[in-house]
Amino acid sequence: MNIKNKIKITVNGKQMQVIPKFSLKSLITKLEMPLNKIAIELNKIIIDKKKISKIQLKKGDKIEIVHFIGGG
Amino acid sequence: MIDKKFKIANKKFKSRLIVGTGKYKSFNECAKAIKSSGAEIVTVAVRRVNISNKNKARLMDYIDPKKITYLPNTAGCFTAEDAIRTLRLAREIGGWKLVKLEVLGDKKNLFPEMIETLRSTELLTKEGFQVMVYCNDDPLMAKRLESAGAVAIMPLAAPIGSGLGIQNKVNIKIIRKQTKLPLIIDAGLGQASDASIAMELGCDGVLINTAIAKAKNPIQMAEAMKLAVISGRKSFLSGRISPNLLGSASTTNKGII
Numbered sequence: 001m002n003i004k005n006k007i008k009i010t011v012n013g014k015q016m017q018v019i020p021k022f023s024l025k026s027l028i029t030k031l032e033m034p035l036n037k038i039a040i041e042l043n044k045i046i047i048d049k050k051k052i053s054k055i056q057l058k059k060g061d062k063i064e065i066v067h068f069i070g071g072g
Numbered sequence: 073m074i075d076k077k078f079k080i081a082n083k084k085f086k087s088r089l090i091v092g093t094g095k096y097k098s099f100n101e102c103a104k105a106i107k108s109s110g111a112e113i114v115t116v117a118v119r120r121v122n123i124s125n126k127n128k129a130r131l132m133d134y135i136d137p138k139k140i141t142y143l144p145n146t147a148g149c150f151t152a153e154d155a156i157r158t159l160r161l162a163r164e165i166g167g168w169k170l171v172k173l174e175v176l177g178d179k180k181n182l183f184p185e186m187i188e189t190l191r192s193t194e195l196l197t198k199e200g201f202q203v204m205v206y207c208n209d210d211p212l213m214a215k216r217l218e219s220a221g222a223v224a225i226m227p228l229a230a231p232i233g234s235g236l237g238i239q240n241k242v243n244i245k246i247i248r249k250q251t252k253l254p255l256i257i258d259a260g261l262g263q264a265s266d267a268s269i270a271m272e273l274g275c276d277g278v279l280i281n282t283a284i285a286k287a288k289n290p291i292q293m294a295e296a297m298k299l300a301v302i303s304g305r306k307s308f309l310s311g312r313i314s315p316n317l318l319g320s321a322s323t324t325n326k327g328i329i
Contacts, residue, residue, distance in 0.1 A: 011123055041161065046160055064120065
């Protein structure tokens with residue numbers, strides 16, 4: 001795939017490039033994130049983790065992937 | 073006297089000590105301190121995962137949420153919207169409904185922003201969350217939080233992480249008298265005796281992070297806090313003597329030579 005065809009997205013504040021029609025599930029798999037330990041937000045909307053294979057990423061999408069860390 | 077169980081939102085706990093999981097040198101040290109504290113509830117925070125280091129250790133790998141109740145917090149939130157967003161995400165990770173609300177108003181003293189805290193409590197309760205609320209030690213605000221649906225009132229002893237101990241015992245006593253909700257001292261304790269004092273004032277529990285995590289020996293301090301909470305609770309239930317200005321001899325004068 002020509003790099004020109006790739007779309008730019010932002011994941012946790014960092015720019016990434018993925019091929020068009022790349023699914024949110026593919027992104028999570030690519031990043032090797034354990035689904036049972038994270039939550040995902042797409043353009044400030046919380047995504048049901050069961051539905052991520054049906055979501056195709058679009059140019060300019062902003063994704064936040066969060067987990068639990070130590071806190072008081 | 074047999075103590076009644078520590079109950080939050082109809083869930084019973086044996087330990088009255090809740091501990092935070094922040095500021096430890098490692099997850100391993102944190103897990104050991106939790107074990108040593110006997111705590112059944114731990115606070116946790118929601119943050120971005122590090123996408124460039126996939127192999128970085130995760131809290132959930134060290135502290136099993138099936139064995140220890142996770143209490144997601146809203147640390148770092150300054151508005152109701154931030155807090156709600158954070159807790160919705162926490163719920164999405166694994167279904168957490170019992171949460172610790174903490175909406176701050178000042179980056180230096182870390183005092184709670186009570187107007188936003190009250191608003192968040194109302195909104196979160198409507199959304200089905202069970203909200204344990206970090207708050208100032210104001211009895212009037214505590215009453216408002218109760219009306220807004222809070223499941224626990226958690227006034228500060230002193231600023232977060234300050235280790236100063238309970239600064240206003242009178243207010244804590246007044247809040248104790250007026251509420252049947254679990255009253256938990258959250259923030260500002262420094263040593264084991266501070267935890268005992270909180271329990272002797274009639275609090276249902278204490279929440280401690282920095283005083284354990286930043287102690288020279290966190291694992292031993294965790295145990296000290298556990299014992300202090302048990303000791304303070306027993307002292308409270310036993311009914312202390314009235315304080316007197318003058319002495320009262322422990323030994324009778326009868327038969328004195």
